[in-house]
Amino acid sequence: MANAINSSFLSMNNTTREGMLSSRGGNVFLALLVVVTLLASVGNQLFPAGSALHVDTYTITLLGKYLSFALLAMAVDIIWGYCGILSLGHGAFFALGGYAMGMYLMRQIGDRGVYGNPDLPDFMVFLNWSELPWFWQGFDFFPFAMLMVLLIPGILAFIFSWLAFRSRVTGVYFSIITQALTYALMLAFFRNEMGFGGNNGLTDFKDILGFDLQSDTTRICLLLITAACLGVIYLLSQFILSSKFGRVIEAIRDSESRVRFVGFKTENYKVWLFVYSALIAAIAGALYVPQVGIINPGEFAPLNSIEVVVWVAVGGRGLLYGAVLGALLVNFAKTHFTGILPEAWLFALGALFVGVTIFLPRGIVGLLSSRNKSMEDKP
């Protein structure tokens, strides 16, 4: 008797709620990710320009950029979709990760800058600085720079969220201070004296780990690495969020005080998840910068962080591949739309957000999955 109960519970526990659906959707997503990136790479390398199957380098880079945006969207979905914490400042972590990578790339320029100074980046020469500031030390060493990609945004996210969640700042108040955070960082990075290149930011990169950033093979490698990061982080996040930890997180989203009375220290859970999410955003930024070739304070703009939220809402929050889908679709639309009517893009984005909020509260994926579910319900 007890055994029968147990086994029926066990099988149930493996397929909880949307578990089946999301893992099926997740498998489709992973398969598509592999196929598309491989096809694009093959199309670029094996077919000569002019062939119908040729994929030009511009497209490769664009795809890599979209995938790093997808990773950023996933970061926002983890905190917003699963835990209900609307961060309107994830662009800050993205940009900080990007700056750390940019600093490494700047150091790789060496004496190939306009001023030909082997010790200092061009903008420092321009500012008449005589030596490298302390916070630039070590960035010519790739592993150190990668560590900083994680460490700086991670520490910032930890301190920020710890302070906010300990004092039980929630809801719209939290969203507002995340906007303030990214805005403050933007103002700081705009200042030349900060030592991060002021409003020009960091650019004119030459190579990464000795590979020419302009070459097709480097670009394909960057695309593949971005896709791999997206896939691995997806699997890791899916593992974490489908564990009991994920159920605690969703319970916090629905009724935080009840979770406290059950004995979970919800602040700790939220801080942990926020830092995890910020780290993903930082990795996304670090992958983005070598592909687009520039990082400037504009990436901290409050509007950028809001845009990410729109991607997630469009794709469908609460499912990781929904965020990915949203990021890809909206950015694809943006690329084409801004080509035709650049001034109207913000209006289109706003309309999209309002439309999705009203008509598709669970986004595109929500629409698909509810259709799937009603099919499954039929005998």
Added chain:
Amino acid sequence: MQPFSHLRNFINKDRVFDFLVPEKSINIDTSHNVLLYVEGLTVSFDGFKALNDLNLYINDGELRCLIGANGAGKTTLMDVITGKTRPNSGTAYFGQTHNLLTKTEAEIANLGIGRKFQKPTVFENHTVFENLELALRMNKAILTSIFYRMNSEHLDRIAEILDLVNLKQHARQMAGALSHGQKQWLEIAMLLVSEPRLLLVDEPVAGMTPQETEHTAELLTSLAGEHTVVVVEHDMAFVRSIAKKVTVLHQGSVLAEGNMDDIQNNPNVIEVYLGESH
């Protein structure tokens, strides 16, 4: 996540290395046979005293009923004991050593004080089973949660409780889809799987049928002894059926305390509380 399941099994120490699990036994000093000490408690909301110099002592293993008109301060008292509301003055101790007023809600829950709310509060977007999984008495740390896998001991515990509250056939259903009475039961079940030392039960039979009420009365009586139970209830028949000792609250203070007969014959009580309903 198939690729991770081995890793998970391995890292989940309480499956692989039983001896590595720290036996977190919380020491609650009840050498004077009192489990809960509440003294001089005052809570005021904008000058209005919801609790006014309230004193209450609950013995270890006792089943105590709290009665009192609406607004007497019963729920507020539970809010203070569970860390939700901080009082303006007074003390609340769990056993002789644990000062409840310095602890957070989660710490108090982990000390072994469980609560059923007046308005049923379950996790509506989680299944009945998951609600119980969350409430299970176990380590609630982050890493433990990430690598947790339901073991047979926990499964048996949940199955047993589901049986007890007649929710087994609803185990996979979303808690939000349950009826009001079933939510009450689920919340009681959550309380039971958390194996608390002290149960604070706020109006458990509201919205229940007479049979269900009877079932609840049996359940609560059977819990007393091993657990300590404090029940808030309006239903006087229900109170009479379970309680040996009753405390009457009135305007935030204790008006009377004693067995049901004493209470019913107490002139003060007749005047302010029972008087109204007769």
